[in-house]
Amino acid sequence: MTESVLIVEGLTKRFGGLTAVNKLNLSITSGRLHAIIGPNGAGKTTFFNLVSGLYTADGGRVLFKGRNITGLKPYEISRIGIKRTMQIKSVFPQLSVAENLWVTRNATNGVLHPFRSASSDHATRERVEFTLEQIGLTSLAHRAAGTLSYGDVALLEIGMALISDPQLLLLDEPTCGMSPAETSRTVDKIKILAQTIDIVIIEHDMEVVFEIADDITVMTQGENLVSGSPAEISGDERVREAYLGRPEDEDYVEEAAHA
Ligand SMILES: Nc1ncnc2c1ncn2[C@@H]1O[C@H](COP(=O)(O)OP(=O)(O)OP(=O)(O)O)[C@@H](O)[C@H]1O
Numbered sequence: 001m002t003e004s005v006l007i008v009e010g011l012t013k014r015f016g017g018l019t020a021v022n023k024l025n026l027s028i029t030s031g032r033l034h035a036i037i038g039p040n041g042a043g044k045t046t047f048f049n050l051v052s053g054l055y056t057a058d059g060g061r062v063l064f065k066g067r068n069i070t071g072l073k074p075y076e077i078s079r080i081g082i083k084r085t086m087q088i089k090s091v092f093p094q095l096s097v098a099e100n101l102w103v104t105r106n107a108t109n110g111v112l113h114p115f116r117s118a119s120s121d122h123a124t125r126e127r128v129e130f131t132l133e134q135i136g137l138t139s140l141a142h143r144a145a146g147t148l149s150y151g152d153v154a155l156l157e158i159g160m161a162l163i164s165d166p167q168l169l170l171l172d173e174p175t176c177g178m179s180p181a182e183t184s185r186t187v188d189k190i191k192i193l194a195q196t197i198d199i200v201i202i203e204h205d206m207e208v209v210f211e212i213a214d215d216i217t218v219m220t221q222g223e224n225l226v227s228g229s230p231a232e233i234s235g236d237e238r239v240r241e242a243y244l245g246r247p248e249d250e251d252y253v254e255e256a257a258h259a
């Protein structure tokens with residue numbers, strides 16, 4: 001039997017007269033990397049903002065491992081184990097890569113008092129080193145985050161999500177703005193992470209989507225147009241229609257269908 005890590009039922013979010021997410025139904029299966037694709041403005045990021053509690057839903061509900069998390073505050077949802085990265089990158093530019101991870105780890109543990117025990121510091125150091133290896137940034141540990149390449153910032157952001165013990169990781173366009181080499185490195189990391197953590201990824205790069213996703217959901221106008229395997233999605237007539245006007249992606253979907 002397959003277990004759902006996340007179930008979304010009738011989720012709705014309106015901004016004035018605009019319905020950004022419209023009675024969205026979606027099920028994310030544990031252990032399967034789930035990609036969400038769809039045109040600009042389809043409501044993908046809004047969906048993440050609803051799941052992570054940044055926005056309050058106007059209707060519907062979100063179940064995480066069977067628990068209704070609708071209406072919980074962002075910090076409560078984070079504490080439960082749902083972590084995310086932002087479409088717009090947010091790291092502390094003056095701090096080093098390792099310090100960014102250190103600060104995030106301590107914030108997660110609620111270690112805010114100035115006199116920490118030596119053993120907790122030791123555990124944090126080990127965890128920082130482990131995370132640096134996970135994201136492949138060990139050699140840049142002491143570089144100021146503000147001086148990193150775009151791709152390395154994105155990896156650091158993933159590291160900051162990882163070091164706070166996620167059970168479900170929401171990645172919003174992690175390869176956006178990356179060079180092909182950076183994209184391929186990031187894709188490799190995400191594939192490895194997906195072996196131990198449930199991951200949902202919003203991604204525009206169809207090549208990346210078809211390489212890493214076990215399941216794909218296509219969102220259009222705030223709705224779930226269709227969910228299925230990469231083969232099912234690439235062969236779906238409605239998906240091609242939704243992508244009309246984006247010739248590059250249309251070609252890719254076409255190629256994938258005949259592969
Ligand atoms: N805070 C907000 N206030 C008003 N409108 C918003 C807000 N956030 C999103 N929207 C609108 O909701 C719709 C969905 O936006 P959203 O950012 O979720 O799309 P998206 O699928 O992530 O698009 P993209 O691929 O460009 O990132 C858009 O029309 C957007 O302008």
Ligand SMILES: [Mg+2]
Binds near residue numbers: 044045046087
């Ligand atoms: Mg978005």
